[in-house]
Amino acid sequence: MATVYRWRLAPDGLATRRQLRALGLRPGGQDVVAELHRPRRRGRAPLVAYLYRIDCARPVRPMTPGRAAGLAAAMRARRTCPNCRTDVGYCIPRSLGMCVPCHDTPTPASALSR
Numbered sequence: 001m002a003t004v005y006r007w008r009l010a011p012d013g014l015a016t017r018r019q020l021r022a023l024g025l026r027p028g029g030q031d032v033v034a035e036l037h038r039p040r041r042r043g044r045a046p047l048v049a050y051l052y053r054i055d056c057a058r059p060v061r062p063m064t065p066g067r068a069a070g071l072a073a074a075m076r077a078r079r080t081c082p083n084c085r086t087d088v089g090y091c092i093p094r095s096l097g098m099c100v101p102c103h104d105t106p107t108p109a110s111a112l113s114r
Helices: 017-022 065-079 100-104 109-113
Strands: 003-006 034-038 047-053
Touching (some): 017 047
Parallel strands (some): 003 034
Antiparallel strands (some): 034 047
């Protein structure tokens, strides 16, 4: 069981994943050392952040050309509309499944009867 600290009362030397990333670090396989609980109102469960030791963190791995190409291909796929096959310049909402212009354009009745 990890040690639990209240909001803003964690000791120095511990950081969340985001704080580690801002320092150019990553957890590097270490286990969670402590939890940070931020209380909420009306009986809701507290927000929880996991803390890692800064001295055991490792540097972030550098971006290689292959990883950059893979990331670019994945983002291109998220921006390409399956209906009109164009790169719309934004990530297509999963709730729509297509770009906004394709979603807002009414389908002709002849296309529905096929």
